[in-house]
Amino acid sequence: MxxxxxxxxxxxxxxxxxxxxxxxxxxxxxxxxxxxxxxxxxxxxxxxxxxxxxxxxxxxxxxxxxxxxxxxxxxxxxxxxxxxxxxxxxxxxxxxxxxxxxxxxxxxxxxxxxxxxxxxxxxxxxxxxxxxxxxxxxxxxxxxxxxxxxxxxxxxxxxxxxxxxxxxxxxxxxxxxxxxxxxxxxxxxxxxxxxxxxxxxxxxxxxxxxxxxxxxxxxxxxxxxxxxxxxxxxxSCKCTRERFIEALKVLDKQDLLAMAEEEGQAEGRCHFCNATYQVGRDRLLDLADGYGQGG
Ligand SMILES: [Zn+2]
The missing domain is CATH 3.55.30.10 (Hsp33 domain)
Structure with missing residues (x-):
């Protein structure tokens, strides 16, 4: 059914x-x-x-x-x-x-x-x-x-x-x-x-x-x-990779740079549906630069 x-x-x-x-x-x-x-x-x-x-x-x-x-x-x-x-x-x-x-x-x-x-x-x-x-x-x-x-x-x-x-x-x-x-x-x-x-x-x-x-x-x-x-x-969950990236934008530049250099990526998991999202080093560096677009 x-x-x-x-x-x-x-x-x-x-x-x-x-x-x-x-x-x-x-x-x-x-x-x-x-x-x-x-x-x-x-x-x-x-x-x-x-x-x-x-x-x-x-x-x-x-x-x-x-x-x-x-x-x-x-x-x-x-x-x-x-x-x-x-x-x-x-x-x-x-x-x-x-x-x-x-x-x-x-x-x-x-x-x-x-x-x-x-x-x-x-x-x-x-x-x-x-x-x-x-x-x-x-x-x-x-x-x-x-x-x-x-x-x-x-x-x-x-x-x-x-x-x-x-x-x-x-x-x-x-x-x-x-x-x-x-x-x-x-x-x-x-x-x-x-x-x-x-x-x-x-x-x-x-x-x-x-x-x-x-x-x-x-x-x-x-x-x-x-x-x-x-x-x-x-x-059905509303989470998307784009929303995860939006959430990263509230971090300050130093945290983004530290994540890019030390972890090589940012990883997030949605509580509601258990989906995981990764954002790579280059994209994190872009976000730290305030471009917000690309990779
Ligand atoms: Zn979700």
Whole structure:
């Protein structure tokens, strides 16, 4: 199944949902960063969550989420745009923990249950809007839910999952369901029942259910009106060699000359996608001279 995201509303206008499948982009993140199983589960949930939150809160621009907990994984940083691009990294990609008492990857233990989730929404104009909530469990879904309840003042449900085996990432995806202002007790009752009997997102995917099938499953009892087509999602980074060179231009002349003479090159690595860029000695000397063009 291709990675995709779709938004929908219930026919009675009481419930909104956004749902995504992210298997390929999580596998891509795992490959690029050489992630452990635990780190894949954690970053997979965070990447999926970022794609969903971007779809909920930003019409354009981007959403950045930083999980800063007290666990061994260190910080987890992801960003996503409503255009369907997602990227992210974890500070310590090789950290591996034993399975938790439920037999799942211990994402909460890896991120930690004490700390903060920082969310920045940049609409592409005006000042970015930042907010911070305390981590509730470090399990990612609950933490994102706390942010949504705080920032959107509306009840919501966040379900995220990454299923991994020795073969790699077999399924990843998630959904956010939000109560809209016109909801009733009946709406809450129906949606709670659907969530209680939902099982796990990746289990439904592995049973061959499509995005649309899973959407109808979680909104069972409601008439489902898609608000968008299924739009593609991918792991995509904005870094380029030109941007790396631009970043070098803030160094002063002596540092550039020292780099050229002592190292023979400058090398940079993008945190988000792990791409590396090299700039050779001649180009560094050009930059030191303030030409900025050539080699
Ligand atoms: Zn990059």
């Amino acid at each position: 291709e990675d995709g995201i779709v938004k929908a509303i219930s026919g009675d206008g009481t419930i909104r949902a956004v749902i995504a499948t992210t298997t390929n982009l999580v596998a891509e993140a795992r490959r690029r960063h050489g992630l452990s199983y635990t780190a894949t589960a954690a970053l997979g949930r965070a990447l999926t969550g970022a794609a969903l939150v971007a779809s909920v809160v930003a019409k354009r621009g981007q959403v950045t989420m930083k999980f800063q907990g007290n666990g061994p994984l260190g910080k987890v940083v992801v960003d996503a745009s409503p255009k369907g691009t997602v990227r992210g990294y974890v500070e310590n990609p090789q950290v591996e923990l034993p399975l938790n008492s439920l037999g799942n990857f211990d994402v909460g233990g890896a991120i930690g249950n004490t700390g903060y989730l920082h969310v920045t929404v940049d609409h592409g104009f005006g000042l970015p809007c930042s907010s911070t909530v305390e981590l509730s469990s470090g399990e990612v879904g609950e933490d994102i839910n706390r942010y949504l309840v705080n920032s959107e003042q509306a009840g919501s449900v966040v379900i995220l999952g990454t299923h991994l085996s020795a073969k790699g990432v077999e399924a990843a995806g998630g959904l956010i369901v939000q109560l809209l202002p016109d909801h009733t007790e009946d709406t809450i009752c129906k949606i709670e029942n659907n969530i209680t009997t939902f099982g796990t997102f990746t289990f439904l995917m592995r049973r061959g259910m499509s995005l649309d099938d899973i959407l109808r499953r979680v909104l069972q009892g409601f008439e489902v009106q898609p608000l968008t087509d299924i739009e593609p999602l991918s792991f």
